[in-house]
Amino acid sequence: MSFSVGSLVKARGREWVVLPESADDFLVLRPLGGTDREVAGIFLPLEGDDVQSATFALPDPAQPGDFQSGRLLRDAVRL
Structure with missing residues (x-):
């Protein structure tokens, strides 16, 4: 299976x-919620x-x- 750049995949128990x-x-x-230091x-x-x-x-x-969820969403939109 081929995955394009920017697509989301699930592997090793995370996105x-x-x-x-x-x-x-x-x-x-790069983990979906991670930083560039966590690249694998x-x-x-x-x-x-195992990659889907x-x-x-x-x-x-x-x-x-x-x-709290609403405030988190608002902060994410402002970024």
């Missing part, structure tokens, strides 16, 4: 972003079966969340 340095058989990944590589011939596209459920309007 990652595919970086431009990736090749056909080697993915260079996955050699697809060895771990390729990451998906997230759509938000449920019936569950708006609490004040």
Whole structure:
């Protein structure tokens, strides 16, 4: 399976972003909530079966969340 730059993948129990340095058989990944210091590589011939596209459920309007969640969303939008 081929993953384009910027796509989200799930591997090693967490979500990652595919970086431009990736090749056909080697993915260079940054954790979704991590920093550039946490970049990792996955050699697809060895771990390729464990790498999948990451998906997230759509938000449920019936569950708006609490004040802290709303403030976190507001701060993220302002960034």
